[in-house]
């Protein structure tokens with residue numbers, strides 16, 4: 001009954017948890033343990049910037065996320081999996097699977113035995129289940145503090161574009177590491193918000209020019225963990241061995257300005273949440289300033305790139 005009243009859970013999730021037989025050989029925790037992060041504190045309807053400063057990341061609409069970020073994270077996920085150079089028939093644990101970008105890349109490129117793909121957003125998990133059906137993939141509503149276990153330990157525990165959103169990433173990495181078999185691989189990637197994630201850099205630079213308060217929400221400032229040195233330190237402090245990092249880059253091409261701007265209106269993600277908090281007049285001014293900057297000659301394709309930092313290490 002509790003789940004039926006929870007706005008983050010759907011009847012589909014209830015049916016799933018009661019009837020689905022999980023592939024692979026992992027077990028879910030008996031009771032949800034303490035969640036890592038402040039995920040549950042999100043207030044979907046609050047548009048006030050003072051509140052956005054506390055919880056500007058909202059993971060509610062899978063469709064909006066796909067438009068804004070999922071289409072790029074899918075491309076990044078393929079690069080990430082290629083870099084991991086995984087063995088076939090591995091059992092994978094994925095933390096923060098969202099709408100399933102990395103899950104899909106693992107299933108289509110790494111020939112896994114099973115992927116336990118976890119995310120605390122019931123809406124994102126429902127989206128992932130609807131849009132990607134693969135015999136190896138199981139999507140579970142679970143945050144980093146309530147990860148399933150595999151009897152023999154997972155071969156790999158991974159996360160794509162998640163660690164910076166968890167206020168206690170060291171705890172999350174410890175939890176992932178504790179699910180690995182000896183010799184298992186832990187790996188993660190995050191966008192390079194400070195520099196290489198160009199479309200967000202341009203967005204925030206323009207927004208801050210017009211509204212100095214926006215600087216508080218700029219991911220460059222919020223996520224200092226999104227640097228190779230910080231990521232390597234995070235894994236080494238968790239006791240992982242042979243830790244290394246790698247830059248991964250994808251092209252982000254927008255056919256015209258509208259295809260750049262429209263995803264910022266979806267309300268899912270830090271920048272769209274900021275845009276949603278603006279008065280319509282301020283929002284229009286921001287749109288025009290961005291347009292002037294990106295397509296000064298009227299309109300046309302906007303060719304940018306997005307860089308992420310990937311890190312991996314091994315549990316001995």
Ligand SMILES: C[S@@+](CC[C@H](N)C(=O)[O-])C[C@H]1O[C@@H](n2cnc3c(N)ncnc32)[C@H](O)[C@@H]1O
Pocket residue numbers: 035036037038039059069070073074095096097098099100101102118119120121124142143144145159160161162165166
């Ligand atoms: C930027 S999205 C990335 C989704 C997906 N991995 C991708 O590459 O598109 C961040 C994800 O982290 C999840 N997340 C937030 N807090 C979390 C936590 N404490 N534990 C696990 N996942 C979390 C969100 O629900 C969201 O799906």
